[in-house]
Amino acid sequence: MTSNPDFEAKLARYADLLVRTGVNLPQGGKVRVNAPVEAASLARLVARAAYRAGAADVRVVYGDASLDLSLYEDGSDEAVDFLPEWVAEQSERLVADGYAFISLTGEDPTLLAGVDQGRVARRSKAMAAAMRNVSRATGGMEVNWTVAAMSTPAWARAVYPDLPEAEAVARLWDDIFAVCRADLPDPGAAWEGHLDRLERLTALLNERRFAALHLRSELGTDLTVGLADGHIWQGGAETAKTGVRGVPNLPTDEVFTAPHRERVDGVAVASKPLSVRGQLVEGIRVRFEVGRAVEISAEKGEDTLRRLIETDEGAARLGEIALVPASAPVAQRGTLFLNTLLDENAASHIALGRCYPTNVQNGENPEALIAAGGNDSLIHVDWMIGTPGTDVDGVREDGMREALMRGGEWVVG
Secondary structure (H helix, E strand, O other): OOOOHHHHHHHHHHHHHHHHHHOOOOOOOEEEEEEEHHHHHHHHHHHHHHHHOOOOEEEEEEEOHHHHHHHHHHOOHHHHHOOOHHHHHHHHHHHHOOOEEEEEEOOOOOOOOOOOHHHHHHHHHHHHHHOHHHHHHHHOOOOOEEEEEOOOHHHHHHHOOOOOHHHHHHHHHHHHHHHOOOOOOOHHHHHHHHHHHHHHHHHHHHHHOOOEEEEEOOOOOEEEEEEOOOEOOEOOOEEOOOOOEEOOEEOOOOEEEOEEEEEEEEEEEOOOOEEEOOEEEEOOEEEEEOOEEEEEEOOEOHHHHHHHHOOOHHHHOEEEEEEOOOOOHHHHOOOOOOOHHHHOOOOOEEEEEOOOHHHEOOOOOHHHHHHOOOOOOOOEEEEEOOOOOOEEEEEOOOOOEEEEEEOOEEOOO
16 A cells, blocks of 8 residues: 555545545444455554544454365365354444444456356355344344445556556545545535435435336336335435444435335346456346246356345345436446445445335334235345446336436436
8 A cells, every 4th residue: 555645645535535424433333344355554543533433442353265266176065154153243233332333345247257156056045044133133224334345456457457457446435435525625525415416315205105116228228117005215315223324335326215025027238247246247137027026147257146036035136226317427437336335326226125114114114014015135235237338217106207317417407
């Protein structure tokens, strides 16, 4: 990592942004930081920013994706299937104790491309099942959390393969700083203006009470997404049940809600590759009938996609529809980042699997969530279908339509 003073200043502002805007850590608050081993320098800055904000406790846990590779290549079947109970219990206890979560992501998007995808699927399903309570708690905003990017050599090489490693890492950092507004003198103030814009859009969509959305793109997407009864649009900042307002994703340019799991029909064609389970899935095309994926294909990684959709009954249905303008800062970089956090904020997208309970009225009640049409699953996987030519209409119960997006841009709000 360079010692350039300008870079160090931006990195410090970025760390402060994660603490003060991302989880908005209050005086006396507690925070858990999940980070790849390559992120030690950033994690230390996050810890300093948290303590300056008045944190009572900062816990940093480092992960090493290469250990996952070792497990899949050299571990026994028993090792792949084994997961100590205390792993989930520890996270559940942190949620119960009110810890906020800051997660740094920068994994190699193709790390597991050469391993047995059946083993990866088994491990992923076991982990998702073990962490179900934690996923529900964070998805229901019981505590604040934020996910943010960290430039790592492996990820940077994948994004910028023609650059020397050091230049690739620096270039990716420039991208991250720019889309997160950490390259500005006062990132927090810049975020407040942006969050206000997203809040106005969600208020408008919640007022309209559309029954469905119809999306069309030049790639072949022609998809009608019925919305859950009593659906709620969200975007930008969210207020946790602790009363603290934070931003779950940095960056974020989406507004999103819950589809009705049985009212999705038509074809969705991916506009970007999906990085999932350590490999890239490209050229995705899925046809839905009565909410379920009935025809599935991909030009690359189709086996991974199929195993993902076969995780459980809800994995073949949608849990999220999100609208993102084609002019969003991530899209303006003109780079395919091979990372869902960034790429999903460059294009409108849908998610297979679990919906967020906060996207449905009374969604914290599992029975009410299902009755409203919300979807449940062990997975929640976003994939991008928006393009610069995407049109989106809101459809009312009586069939009347209102243009929401034309040519990938908002025409309302």
